[in-house]
Amino acid sequence: MEYEKLLASRTKLMEANAIREILKVVSKPGVISLAGGIPSPQSFPMDIINEIVQKVLKNYSSSAFQYDLTEGFMPLREQLSLLLKTRNIKSSPESINVTSGSQGVLDSIAKLLISKGDKIALEAPSYLGAISAFNPYEPEYIRMDMDDKGLIPQSLELALINHKIKFIYLVPTFQNPTGRTLSIERRKKIAELIIRHNALLIEDDPYSALRYQGEDIPPLKTFAPDNVIYISTLSKIFAPGLRIGFYAAPDFLSKWLVLTKQGVDLHTSTFNQALAAEYLKGGYLENHLPKIKALYKPRRQAMINAMEKYFPDNFTYSRSDGGMFLWVQGPQDFDMIDLYKKSVDNGVAFVPGKFFFTDKTEGINTMRLNYTMADEATIDYAVKKIAQSISQCD
Amino acid sequence: MEYEKLLASRTKLMEANAIREILKVVSKPGVISLAGGIPSPQSFPMDIINEIVQKVLKNYSSSAFQYDLTEGFMPLREQLSLLLKTRNIKSSPESINVTSGSQGVLDSIAKLLISKGDKIALEAPSYLGAISAFNPYEPEYIRMDMDDKGLIPQSLELALINHKIKFIYLVPTFQNPTGRTLSIERRKKIAELIIRHNALLIEDDPYSALRYQGEDIPPLKTFAPDNVIYISTLSKIFAPGLRIGFYAAPDFLSKWLVLTKQGVDLHTSTFNQALAAEYLKGGYLENHLPKIKALYKPRRQAMINAMEKYFPDNFTYSRSDGGMFLWVQGPQDFDMIDLYKKSVDNGVAFVPGKFFFTDKTEGINTMRLNYTMADEATIDYAVKKIAQSISQCD
Numbered sequence: 001m002e003y004e005k006l007l008a009s010r011t012k013l014m015e016a017n018a019i020r021e022i023l024k025v026v027s028k029p030g031v032i033s034l035a036g037g038i039p040s041p042q043s044f045p046m047d048i049i050n051e052i053v054q055k056v057l058k059n060y061s062s063s064a065f066q067y068d069l070t071e072g073f074m075p076l077r078e079q080l081s082l083l084l085k086t087r088n089i090k091s092s093p094e095s096i097n098v099t100s101g102s103q104g105v106l107d108s109i110a111k112l113l114i115s116k117g118d119k120i121a122l123e124a125p126s127y128l129g130a131i132s133a134f135n136p137y138e139p140e141y142i143r144m145d146m147d148d149k150g151l152i153p154q155s156l157e158l159a160l161i162n163h164k165i166k167f168i169y170l171v172p173t174f175q176n177p178t179g180r181t182l183s184i185e186r187r188k189k190i191a192e193l194i195i196r197h198n199a200l201l202i203e204d205d206p207y208s209a210l211r212y213q214g215e216d217i218p219p220l221k222t223f224a225p226d227n228v229i230y231i232s233t234l235s236k237i238f239a240p241g242l243r244i245g246f247y248a249a250p251d252f253l254s255k256w257l258v259l260t261k262q263g264v265d266l267h268t269s270t271f272n273q274a275l276a277a278e279y280l281k282g283g284y285l286e287n288h289l290p291k292i293k294a295l296y297k298p299r300r301q302a303m304i305n306a307m308e309k310y311f312p313d314n315f316t317y318s319r320s321d322g323g324m325f326l327w328v329q330g331p332q333d334f335d336m337i338d339l340y341k342k343s344v345d346n347g348v349a350f351v352p353g354k355f356f357f358t359d360k361t362e363g364i365n366t367m368r369l370n371y372t373m374a375d376e377a378t379i380d381y382a383v384k385k386i387a388q389s390i391s392q393c394d
Numbered sequence: 395m396e397y398e399k400l401l402a403s404r405t406k407l408m409e410a411n412a413i414r415e416i417l418k419v420v421s422k423p424g425v426i427s428l429a430g431g432i433p434s435p436q437s438f439p440m441d442i443i444n445e446i447v448q449k450v451l452k453n454y455s456s457s458a459f460q461y462d463l464t465e466g467f468m469p470l471r472e473q474l475s476l477l478l479k480t481r482n483i484k485s486s487p488e489s490i491n492v493t494s495g496s497q498g499v500l501d502s503i504a505k506l507l508i509s510k511g512d513k514i515a516l517e518a519p520s521y522l523g524a525i526s527a528f529n530p531y532e533p534e535y536i537r538m539d540m541d542d543k544g545l546i547p548q549s550l551e552l553a554l555i556n557h558k559i560k561f562i563y564l565v566p567t568f569q570n571p572t573g574r575t576l577s578i579e580r581r582k583k584i585a586e587l588i589i590r591h592n593a594l595l596i597e598d599d600p601y602s603a604l605r606y607q608g609e610d611i612p613p614l615k616t617f618a619p620d621n622v623i624y625i626s627t628l629s630k631i632f633a634p635g636l637r638i639g640f641y642a643a644p645d646f647l648s649k650w651l652v653l654t655k656q657g658v659d660l661h662t663s664t665f666n667q668a669l670a671a672e673y674l675k676g677g678y679l680e681n682h683l684p685k686i687k688a689l690y691k692p693r694r695q696a697m698i699n700a701m702e703k704y705f706p707d708n709f710t711y712s713r714s715d716g717g718m719f720l721w722v723q724g725p726q727d728f729d730m731i732d733l734y735k736k737s738v739d740n741g742v743a744f745v746p747g748k749f750f751f752t753d754k755t756e757g758i759n760t761m762r763l764n765y766t767m768a769d770e771a772t773i774d775y776a777v778k779k780i781a782q783s784i785s786q787c788d
Contacts, residue, residue, distance in 0.1 A: 001592050001620055003646040006560065008509040008531070014653055041456035049459070053447050062435035065443070065633035100494055100637075100659040107658045111530060115402040132657040136505060137402070166400065198395050226395055239459035241664030243494075252397040259408055263526040264501045265494040269663050270635030 013135040028344075032382045034369045035349040037176060037324065043292045043372070044239045048284055055282065056274045064274040070262045072098030072246070073273035079280035080246050087208065088218045089230060091248040097258060100268045102206060102233040102245035106133035108260040109167075109202060109229065112253075114139045118166040121159045123151045125356030125363055127176045127204065130169055139166070141358040148318050150175070150182030153189040160197040167200040172220055174207035174323025177356045177368040181321065184217050191223030204231045209289060211322035212297040226250055234276055236324070237289055242272040300326070302376035303369060306383035312390060324372045327353065334365040334393070343389040348382045407529040422738075426776045428763045429743040431570060431718065437686045437766070438633045442678055449676065450668045458668040464656045466492030466640070467667035473674035474640050481602065482612045483624060485642040491652060494662045496600060496627040496639035500527035502654040503561075503596060503623065506647075508533045512560040515553045517545045519750030519757055521570045521598065524563055533560070535752040542712050544569070544576030547583040554591040561594040566614055568601035568717025571750045571762040575715065578611050585617030598625045603683060605716035606691040620644055628670055630718075631683055636666040694720070696770035697763060700777035706784060718766045721747065728759040728787070737783040742776045 045052075056064050060075075071077070077093040084091050099105040106129065114120070114137035122131075124143040131141075142163050145155040151170060159165060172182040182190070194201050203220045221230040229249040234242065249257060261267075279285055303326055307317055311328075318327040330336065336352040343350065353366025371379060439446075450458050454469075465471070471487040478485050493499040500523065508514070508531035516525075518537040525535075536557050539549040545564060553559060566576040576584070588595050597614045615624040623643040628636065643651060655661075673679055697720055701711055705722075712721040724730065730746040737744065747760025765773060 001594065001644070003594075003644060006507050006594060006647075007650065008505070008507050008512075010509075011506060011650065011654075014650075014657065038461050041460055044456050044459045046451075046456055046459075050447075050451060053444075057440075057444060062438050062440055065438045065440075065635040066435055067432050067629075067634045100662075103658065103660045111402070112405060113400050113402055115404070118402070129657075129660070136654070136657060200395065200397075200400060235461075239665075240461045241459040243659060243661070243663045250395070250397060253400075256401065256405065256408075260405075260530070263408065263523075263530060264497065264658065265637065266497045266523070267637070269494075269637045269666055271633075271666065272663055 010136045010138055013138055014132075031344060031347055031349050032374060032378060032385075033349045034371070034374065034379070034382055035351045036370050036373045038373065039236050039240060039324070040295060040372050043295055045279070045284060045288045048288070052275055052278045052282070052284065055278045056271070059278070060274050064271045066270060068267050068270040068273070070258050070267045072096070072268065073270055073277060075281070076273045076277040079277050083280060084248060088222045089248060095251065095254060096246055096248050097254055098268050098273055099245040099247065099261065100265055101235060101240075101243040102204060102231050103129055103133060104243075104245055104261065104265070104268070105231050105247045105257065106130050106204070108257045108264065110134045110137045111264075112256050112260045113166055119163045121156065121163070121165045121168040122358060123170055123175075124359065125177055125353060125366070126169065126358070127171050128356060130204065131358065134169075143359055146178070146180065148180060150180050150186055151190065153186055153193060156190060157193055160193060160199055165199055167202055168194065169202045169204065170220070171204045171206070173205055173217065174210065174320060174325075176207070176323070177325055177351070177353060178318050178327035179320030179323050179325040180318050180327070181217065182220070187217065187220050188223055191220060191227075194227045195224050199227060201228050202231065203228050206233045206236055207323035209237050210293060210296060210324070212293055212300060214321040221248065229253060237285060237292065238276060238279055242269070242275065244268065244272055244276045296324070296372055298376055299371040299374065299379060302379045303371045303383060306380045310384045310387035312387075315390070324370055326369045326371065328367045328369060330365040330367075330390075332365060336365060336367045339367070339386075339389055339393055342392055343386050346385050346389050348385045348389070350386065404530045404532055407532055408526075425738060425741055425743050426772060426779075427743045427767065428765070428773070428776055429745045430764050430767045432767065433630050433634060433718070434689060434766050437689055439673070439678060439682045442682070446669055446672045446676070446678065449672045450665070453672070454668050458665045460664060462661050462664040462667070464652050464661045466490070466662065467664055467671060469675070470667045470671040473671050477674060478642060482616045483642060489645065489648060490640055490642050491648055492662050492667055493639040493641065493655060494659055495629060495634075495637040496598060496625050497523055497527060498637075498639050498655065498659070498662070499625050499641045499651065500524050500598070502651045502658065504528045504531045505658075506650050506654045507560055513557045515550065515557070515559045515562040516752060517564055517569075518753065519571055519747060519760070520563065520752070521565050522750060524598065525752065528563075537753055540572070540574065542574060544574050544580055545584065547580055547587060550584060551587055554587060554593055559593055561596055562588065563596045563598065564614070565598045565600070567599055567611065568604065568714060568719075570601070570717070571719055571745070571747060572712050572721035573714030573717050573719040574712050574721070575611065576614070581611065581614050582617055585614060585621075588621045589618050593621060595622050596625065597622050600627045600630055601717035603631050604687060604690060604718070606687055606694055608715040615642065623647060631679060631686065632670060632673055636663070636669065638662065638666055638670045690718070690766055692770055693765040693768070693773055696773045697765045697777060700774045704778045704781035706781075709784070718764055720763045720765065722761045722763060724759040724761075724784075726759060730759060730761045733761070733780075733783055733787055736786055737780050740779050740783050742779045742783070744780065
């Protein structure tokens with residue numbers, strides 16, 4: 001059979017996730033990876049998992065293993081409502097829906113909203129997982145500028161004036177890939193803009209709970225509740241393998257997103273949702289989150305210290321108070337792909353930043369470094385090795 | 395905001411699952427439901443779940459909670475390869491992929507293959523979940539005839555001659571909604587046809603393990619391996635709330651289906667896949683499956699007996715040796731929607747069969763009865779009550 005002929009036209013936009021392809025190199029034995037975008041397994045609450053499982057079996061018994069509502073397992077939605085309250089978002093349990101990771105809601109949003117050629121406004125660079133959720137629906141991307149304080153509001157305003165934007169997609173706090181956080185002043189300004197332009201904004205917030213210093217900044221959703229779909233996940237504060245994402249959206253969109261998800265996977269694992277409910281309910285998260293932060297905070301500091309120590313002065317990085325990444329910029333025209341190849345040969349991997357830009361000419365001199373997967377000594381050693389590779393690049 | 399304006403054009407085909415809407419009525423207190431399409435919670439291996447959890451924690455530890463391959467958790471794929479061998483399907487672990495329920499692969503197939511207006515050949519009636527996975531991609535449906543031996547091959551042949559068919563979708567064994575099974579002679583004939591016409595066929599097989607009498611019939615996949623994507627699930631033989639589906643497809647399509655799934659949910663819950671791996675590996679399925687069959691077999695018999703006893707002679711039903719459903723046909727023009735309303739008033743729900751047809755004029759005199767969720771005495775009572783409602787319908 002000639003299978004190629006069967007593919008739908010949309011598949012031309014579906015490329016293998018470049019990062020995953022790059023990570024294949026990383027699995028070479030002996031290579032230290034600062035390329036990952038995943039939490040450390042040491043951050044998982046393994047010591048209490050069994051206790052949580054026993055509570056689930058006792059409290060929910062067979063109902064934790066049965067089909068459940070597409071909207072989500074109600075005891076979890078109740079807990080998520082309380083969690084969002086701590087982030088200043090007022091959402092009833094009924095208006096919070098659970099998805100199979102935050103990827104699940106990105107897919108549903110794309111399926112529900114994007115017609116071919118619709119314009120999506122993205123900050124440059126952007127989160128790759130979102131782009132891979134949007135691509136199959138054949139949108140056009142409108143890029144917006146960002147700096148160390150996140151998206152530049154004037155750039156959003158220009159996009160809204162010059163284009164019919166279907167929605168804006170942002171990771172406003174500790175962004176992947178840059179680690180940057182949108183300042184509160186800009187959040188207010190952006191809220192004002194989207195309200196004035198009747199624009200919908202997707203606020204993807206996987207990282208805000210991982211703040212190592214500085215003060216919490218309220219989500220964009222709090223400044224423009226009717227214009228924002230707020231997305232978050234338990235992947236970084238519980239366990240990613242359980243695939244628990246969630247969102248709070250305006251009611252009309254929620255109803256449709258649930259209908260969309262029904263055709264995709266019926267519902268998210270009941271058992272895993274029950275585990276998450278007990279994790280939140282039992283005060284486990286409250287006790288465990290400080291341990292996760294205590295694990296990552298010195299790793300971040302070790303990376304900053306090592307860059308200060310080893311990197312040339314014309315290499316700069318974004319200040320970031322939390323999350324999982326630091327973003328490095330080399331001198332203009334410095335080719336990070338070239339550095340990447342040298343660096344992997346020298347035993348250290350990272351992600352060249354150009355992969356995070358929809359404009360293929362951008363970001364050639366940037367890289368993303370992850371600090372959650374390696375300990376402080378390894379980070380120091382790895383950054384030193386990268387610096388050595390940099391010195392081979394003239 | 396005017397949210398309606400944001401919806402993509404494809405949403406006009408996304409309707410609420412009619413069955414789920416109907417089931418809302420069912421949750422009225424005191425109503426006995428033969429309307430469900432779900433396994434009995436008594437069929438879940440609750441007595442061994444904790445043992446399986448302990449094995450997972452011991453054998454996989456934190457890796458059961460980490461991100462994993464989109465393709466699926468390798469220890470599970472190894473077990474699924476052995477399971478498929480018992481169904482005469484030879485697939486290496488590498489060529490079996492795991493999805494979030496079988497709904498997950500139906501969604502990926504639709505997303506990968508269906509361009510607007512593409513023709514999908516469906517037996518009439520068909521499984522609703524598949525239709526709700528396909529609809530958002532705006533296909534056209536070509537209906538094919540079936541009888542008590544399943545799809546009529548001549549009808550498929552006509553479809554293949556008269557139309558450019560993107561793929562054929564069948565549930566050949568203990569079909570939902572009819573309970574019908576495609577005979578071996580027809581399987582061979584259909585395999586011949588799809589090979590001759592270079593056609594792709596989706597074989598959805600959630601039920602074949604639930605055979606209460608008669609001999610196993612080899613999957614269609616065994617007769618035309620290159621032309622068939624074989625889909626199955628652990629929902630009916632382990633627990634549906636874990637959302638574990640899987641498929642064996644030609645390599646080219648597998649590669650693309652994995653890429654598609656990557657944008658949808660990254661991967662299926664690692665923890666649940668690990669539970670499934672241990673369930674299959676530890677011989678638990680082997681020990682537990684006879685118990686599930688021993689639970690359902692007398693329920694099926696009770697339903698057949700009750701229909702023989704109470705239903706008028708001009709009501710006939712499909713013989714079915716397994717699965718979860720029996721399919722009833724009333725006299726021509728008998729309105730099952732009318733009966734449904736009376737029957738719910740009288741305290742018993744079922745699903746009027748017309749919802750399973752893409753041609754809205756078909757199936758008005760049919761109904762689907764489920765026998766997995768009620769015990770024998772309840773089934774006898776419920777069928778008697780339906781018969782009483784029938785007598786009120788003249």
